């Protein structure tokens with residue numbers, strides 16, 4: 001019996017963005033603030049239609065939004081991020097400029113050497129978290145005035161007595177977000193709150209790091225890039241397995257060739273996002289450091305044009321690589337690691353992630369739906385079953401399993417729906433056959449329960465070497481959703 005045939009709901013009906021000739025949205029030569037990013041994201045979302053989708057996926061400690069952006073239409077996924085470290089907000093400008101310039105590239109309004117942005121983004125979706133640490137960036141740029149007065153003393157203490165916050169790297173709890181990931185966390189020595197390097201009381205304590213963890217679990221990207229700014233070098237090789245060495249070193253060397261960044265040959269100290277992806281997920285991950293080390297402060301935005309030249313093609317290259325390396329066996333291995341090494345963490349901390357995952361198992365969600373649901377869970381207070389089903393209604397649609405196939409004459413189809421059906425829907429009224437020349441035929445019998453229907457062949461079986469279509473119509477779910485359109489599934493008999 002073949003269980004493969006499912007009614008999966010929802011394939012995105014993409015509408016193509018109209019060609020636009022907008023003025024440049026992202027100002028790359030400024031002290032790029034959280035508020036500026038918010039405004040630009042809104043404009044990018046409006047300007048580029050479905051090509052650019054923006055999600056609010058969680059809050060920082062002081063209620064600033066953490067944004068996720070999806071760029072492109074591909075079924076393979078890569079994830080880029082910036083500003084884990086507060087003073088390194090040049091990386092946010094890079095993320096934002098990539099979104100805008102690659103979108104322009106998709107529409108043919110600009111072009112890049114070596115890679116066609118449209119081709120790349122039709123195969124790979126690039127997801128961005130341009131500012132992982134909006135509180136930290138804001139503290140670094142604006143100082144104490146942007147925070148409630150009652151926390152000023154603590155912030156000054158964690159800044160070693162200074163009211164100048166230019167060197168600040170941590171979030172506003174004095175936790176260094178890039179020392180928060182489980183891989184190598186035990187080896188980090190800084191154990192008290194500070195403007196840099198404090199690893200937290202336990203891994204993934206800070207809400208900003210939790211959001212990144214959840215994204216990693218939900219998207220399971222083929223490749224990730226975390227942008228930082230200290231030194232025009234690149235980290236790439238933390239605890240990689242011997243069998244991944246060739247793939248990972250090839251990708252690192254190529255990124256290095258496009259960007260000019262030297263590969264760091266020793267391993268990092270661990271506990272960073274890149275380290276965690278490399279170690280736990282066995283997937284390629286890179287930490288390019290964008291600029292000449294400026295000392296303990298931010299890089300001057302005047303350096304941005306060089307950073308852009310170094311990374312504009314490299315970013316497209318890495319997205320193309322995400323498509324090229326997908327569907328290899330490391331995916332399976334990643335899931336195994338998830339079971340064995342991090343299940344406990346998820347049970348304790350990953351509630352919203354696990355909720356979305358459970359819905360995904362049941363409904364086979366598109367990643368955009370997963371992010372919409374995750375975003376909903378992250379922001380809802382007292383999430384009730386009622387409000388969830390309202391949310392789900394907006395996402396609901398039926399579509400057919402598209403692949404044609406060949407079956408045995410006595411084949412029994414198992415049709416699984418994404419929802420429980422009314423008893424009336426599980427009948428030969430709703431399931432019937434047609435021969436190739438359009439003659440209607442009854443199926444043998446229709447049985448099943450809840451969300452599953454078994455369709456038996458006509459008496460004596462299907463005729464060998466014939467082609468039939470199985471039609472499904474007038475299906476109603478227990479929640480009284482009606483299937484919107486008739487489904488036809490064509491198959492051949494051996």
Ligand SMILES: [Zn+2]
Nearest residue numbers: 085088228229
């Ligand atoms: Zn950094």
